[in-house]
Amino acid sequence: MSWEVVIGLEVHCQINTRTKAFCGCSTRFGAEPNTQTCPVCLGMPGQLPVLNTVAVDKSILTGLAIGAKINLESRFDRKNYFYPDLPKGYQISQFAVPIVEGGHIDIPGKDGEKRIGVTRIHMEEDAGKSMHEGLEAVSHIDLNRSGVPLMEIVSEPDMRSADEAIAYLKQLHQLVRFLEVSGADMEKGQFRCDANVSVRRPGEPLGTRTELKNMNSFRFIKQAIDYEVMRQIEVIEDGGKVVQESRLWDSVKNESRSMRSKEEAHDYRYFPEPDLPPLRVSQEDVDAIRAGMPELPGQLRRRFETEFGLSPYDADVLSQTRELASWYESLVAAHPADPKRCANWMANELLGRLKEAGKEIENSPVSAESLAGLLDRIADNTISGKIAKDVLDAMMESGASADAIIEERGLKQVSDSGAIDAIIREVMAANPEQVEGYRGGKDKLMGFFVGQVMKASRGQANPGVVNQRLKELLKG
Amino acid sequence: MPFSSLSEIKSRLDAGETSAVEVAQLYLGRIAAHNGSLNAFVHIDPAHVLAQAEASDRYRSEHDAPRPLEGLPIAVKDIFCTQDGPTRCCSRILEDFHAPYDAQVITHLKEAGAVLVGKTNMDEFAMGSSTETSAFGPCRNPWDIETIPGGSSGGSAAAVAAALTPAALGTDTGGSIRQPASLTGITGLKPTYGRVSRRGIIAFASSLDQAGAMTRTVKDTAMVTAAISGHDSGDATSVESAPVVDWLGACDVTDMKGLRIGRPKEYFIEGMDAGVRASVEAALEKCRELGAEIIDISLPHTKYAVAAYYVIAPSEASANLSRYDSVRFGHRCDNPEDLLDMYTRSRDEGFGSEVKRRILTGAFALSSGYYDAYYLKAQQVRTLIQQDFIKAFEQVDLIATPTSPITAFKLGEKTDDPLTMYLSDIYTIAVNLAGLPGLSQPCGFVDGMPVGLQWIAPAWREESVLSAASAYEAATEWHSRVPAAFGSDGGES
Known part of the structure; x- marks a missing residue:
């Protein structure tokens, strides 16, 4: 029993x-x-x-x-x-x-x-x-x-x-x-x-x-x-x-x-x-105290899900403390275009880095406005998400803005199809066998070409444009 | 008799006919001469008294207006914490205690320019009606040193009655100002509960304790009470919006025209001293002559007051006295074996038997299984007694009663009979339970011993008792009598 x-x-x-x-x-x-x-x-x-x-x-x-x-x-x-x-x-x-x-x-x-x-x-x-x-x-x-x-x-x-x-x-x-x-x-x-x-x-x-x-x-x-x-x-x-x-x-x-x-x-x-x-x-x-009551964790979690479309997991993480929630809301205010991107970057990238550094959100070396500046550059295709992670590392390190780091390190993403076409032609010229293979039906080689082109561009080529131009030029 | 009153000293000082130092010297001389026979003071520091008097004279010479009690000597009961000198509550458990702070009323007295004379004898922790439970030995009544001066503020009463000081402070939990005032032929006022700050006054029963003045005249009482009253943000039971009127002005009344005085039948009972009854009845007749209407009233729950008091006061005391555990201050036994031994032996050695009796009574009344039958019931009785007074004051302006059913008794006469001792507070206790102002003033003598008349007013109506008592005082001579051994003839021996 x-x-x-x-x-x-x-x-x-x-x-x-x-x-x-x-x-x-x-x-x-x-x-x-x-x-x-x-x-x-x-x-x-x-x-x-x-x-x-x-x-x-x-x-x-x-x-x-x-x-x-x-x-x-x-x-x-x-x-x-x-x-x-x-x-x-x-x-x-x-x-x-x-x-x-x-x-x-x-x-x-x-x-x-x-x-x-x-x-x-x-x-x-x-x-x-x-x-x-x-x-x-x-x-x-x-x-x-x-x-x-x-x-x-x-x-x-x-x-x-x-x-x-x-x-x-x-x-x-x-x-x-x-x-x-x-x-x-x-x-x-x-x-x-x-x-x-x-x-x-x-x-x-x-x-x-x-x-x-x-x-x-x-x-x-x-x-x-x-x-x-x-x-x-x-x-x-x-x-x-x-x-x-x-x-x-x-x-x-x-x-x-x-x-x-x-x-x-x-x-x-x-x-x-x-x-x-x-x-x-x-x-x-009592009424005055009630009027001054902050939004409670449960209320915040539900609002983050409905208002910003966050996953239950992200909403939960970002409503854990009042500081986290208000930081997130500042971030969305500074980068209103994509609250989900804000949540991803804050919950997965920023908090992870803070945890490693043994810091709380209140003393994050990167401010909400500063992180929004980075997200803006992803949104306007100045840099890729992959490059952005490196930029964030640098921001954590120096406290500098995303733009300053992108500028200083020359990380600006290349979206100009003429410049990308030039790189693609170089890669095709250097790898004739793979070009043959692809044209013979080995579609899987597309990944190889994307990798080569990104490498040749030092990661700065816009991956979307690279894909699209490769398909075009490899047709022959 | 050096001066007839505090007011007389004040006007002589204001007129430049004497100085605070001269006044202080005079009273220090009387204390030196008489305290041996009375044991009214338990601490005196003459050099410190003179230093205060010199400072007061200096203040007077350097300022246009003197402060309200400028240069006036005032003694205080050993229950008031003072930074100067020891504060022992006449208990062995506080044998080495020096408070690092002044009670709020002491601060008031200092700010008013008073000269603090010393600490007066009292029943240990204010528990008693005869000043016989003091760790410093009993105090004696100047009218007959074989009798007690009442208690617990017996030292203050005896000191004022014998003119060892023109005024003193006492505290009143169940009559401890009024009963000794009555037994020594002086005037004493217990103000409305919440009128005077309790901060820095060693607590006996927190819901009943109130400090007040003990003097030779009603006006003196008004003067001292005015100086010590007032809201204190450091005492949550001190009332912020207490109405204040001109108490000194209230003392200029000389008749009782239109005054309705209640005579509660429950206060004129079998067993009270016939001479006391006759004195109080005569006093009421005098009031009628002065224009008052005497109205018979009933306070039906009076007979339960003593019982309720002896549950509530010891209950609160049992907790209030827990802090005397010998851990941080106070008497500690030698070589305690362990914590329990330290607690029990230190407290056993430090407290006298009356204090122990009350701690045990209180702890019992509060204990699980007895709380409802004792503490809760007593609180219900307290409410009924409060309602008795509220109802009575719909009919009358003031209530007049005897202060004590008997005059001063012999030393040791009641020490083995606590219940009879408790009954000597039968007329004063209900006033504390109801939180009302109560004043005792002399109204006669029986076999050479003083009798007191008690005035009771609605809450916050101190001016009303002061006016009535002033009118009675103006029409009588009782207050100006002086015990023979301490008068001007036999005084300076």
């Missing part, structure tokens, strides 16, 4: 604000420990939180992008627990009434798109960082991260495999970056995932779940879920019972281990944060 896997995900996503959630300290990553702190985020006596409204706006934007309901009145609560990297002894979070409820994310699946429900998005503050490794008898605490704003995005238990979970996470990851609400840099801990995993026989009620904590790479998440599914199935098939517990993935040993069971679970003693009044936003504010 088969097993059905049930997965729900909780993603902690750092909201990219300049300052922390409740004080004016910088959120910059990588500063010297404890240099980005103040009495508020150090939890000093008498200090009070003041809400960063940018974090609110970005949470609302995220909610709108997933079709969720925005609560015009939400509330902050205190989540109480003791830990040295939690200065106040409580975390300010949203428990009873989060700012965003409902919504969904569509993921690609075998049978078209699958809709994954989002339960809620709430705002909270991050804790500091404890460091134990390499220290004896002491621990160190860095409170630079204390008070950095987070969104916790909680999904419904709608995913049925690790692959679906990863697809959901990738969509979400792309979305928050697209909306510019988060840097979502997983290596910097800006996008962290907890997974709730259970298994059941199809049609039966939900099984007991375990929670896999704090994973920050797609690869580990997939490994951890797959491992956990196998572990749970083994436990049940051996006649045992899955214990509700939190488990931590060990990416070195490729296994998970138990952190604490439900019996040891914290009682966080949530209650409304008396230092912050209920958070009220007006419908006008």
Whole structure:
């Protein structure tokens, strides 16, 4: 009998604000420990939180992008627990009434798109960082991260495999970056995932779940879920019972281990944060945020397909990030004649070269206007596509314009039939046997002649004209 | 008695009859003479006090107009963070704490030209009604040093009553300004919640805490309250659009013509001291003579106020006091074995028993399975109490009640009986739960011990309590009485 896997995900996503959630300290990553702190985020006596409204706006934007309901009145609560990297002894979070409820994310699946429900998005503050490794008898605490704003995005238990979970996470990851609400840099801990995993026989009620904590790479998440599914199935098939517990993935040993069971679970003693009044936003504010919402990846992809006639693949590649999409649109604006040529050259030629050079589109040495200049020369037959690739290499190298490189290297394509006829006659004179052969019916020799003529023209002869003139002159 | 009021010092300074340094020296002398018997101050730095007074005199000589509190000595409760000197909230857990910042109200006082006298004694973390839970030992009532001065702002109250300072700041979470003001025969105002910034005031119960003035006259209270009030963008519960009227002007009223005063029947109950009842009834009769109409009203949910308060305040406190974990500052036990040992032993050693009792009560009320029955229920009661007042204020302009059901009791009399102790705040707590302004002023004596009259107004109507209290004060002499041992005769011993 088969097993059905049930997965729900909780993603902690750092909201990219300049300052922390409740004080004016910088959120910059990588500063010297404890240099980005103040009495508020150090939890000093008498200090009070003041809400960063940018974090609110970005949470609302995220909610709108997933079709969720925005609560015009939400509330902050205190989540109480003791830990040295939690200065106040409580975390300010949203428990009873989060700012965003409902919504969904569509993921690609075998049978078209699958809709994954989002339960809620709430705002909270991050804790500091404890460091134990390499220290004896002491621990160190860095409170630079204390008070950095987070969104916790909680999904419904709608995913049925690790692959679906990863697809959901990738969509979400792309979305928050697209909306510019988060840097979502997983290596910097800006996008962290907890997974709730259970298994059941199809049609039966939900099984007991375990929670896999704090994973920050797609690869580990997939490994951890797959491992956990196998572990749970083994436990049940051996006649045992899955214990509700939190488990931590060990990416070195490729296994998970138990952190604490439900019996040891914290009682966080949530209650409304008396230092912050209920958070009220007006419908006008929400509407203004909605009006400023950028086109989302899915919308862009569909528009690129219909408006520019791009293949689904190209449309997908060029809608991956806001930067890519806007670069592509600049390119089309500068070379409006052929959006498909724009897509081919950008997706296949430019991005490949950037990847090799380890560069992002934002710092491409070739601008959209500059690439359009190259495409113009292909369109007006000044150069062939083959030569254009060499020109692009040179442009990447020097940053010079296509015209300058064509001029400097004398790469201008020859389309004048008189000049081409002269070259053809030379080639025919040098290869009488092949001329005989062709005229005797060996049509395949046409390729040989084209090659010879192109070679003699140092690649500059217009291949179309060469073909046409060869056919004419070889007739004899 | 050196001066009768802050206002008197102000006019003498303005007239050039004395200097801020002279005034400061006078009060420092009285503190040196009397603090030993009262234990009202827990920190005094005379050199720093004189330096501030010299700076004030210099300011006065260099500017055309003095600032509102120019050269006036003001003491502050040990709960206000100050960059100068220690801030310990009278707790061992903050034994070595020096705040690197001033509370917003301290900044206001400095900007107004006040001379900060020192830190006054209080119940540890403001948890208490007698100033006996202080880590620095109990404070005593100048009217009888065998009795308590009330609490938690007992040090501020005793210091003002004994004229060791002409004015002081206190905080009031469940009566902690008004009850000690009542028990020491002075005037104290808890402003509307949101009127005064809480930033830099060590939190006890965030939704109830409010700082206020404790002085010898109503006008002095108005003067100090005006200086410390105002919106603070650093305190999200400080109200931006709070109406401000001329509070000093409001104190010029001398009658109560047309004033409708509510007399809530639930505040005149069995078990209250007969002498206290008689004093307050006499005060209401005086108000009638001054032109007021006394109207019997009902605040039906009053009887639940103490219970609701002792769920809400400890719940908030249990979280507010979690930051005293010995990790970044404060008392840390010797040689902790591990993290848990460090937490438990440091907090066990650092907190006194009343603070521990409230942390435990609060943590229990918030815990899973009990939250609905305690915390949530208490919040519902709080709403009902707020509605009681809103309804009452449709009928009357002000409410007058006793401040405390009893006069000052003996030291140690109630320390083993926390429930009886909690009941001494029975008349003040509802005002905090409803967030209203409340003022206590002296209205009589029973066996030589002061009795307080409490005025309660609708939110943001401080001017209304100030006017009524001023009219009553103008018609009575209670406020000018001085405890014999600290008067001009016995004072400079």
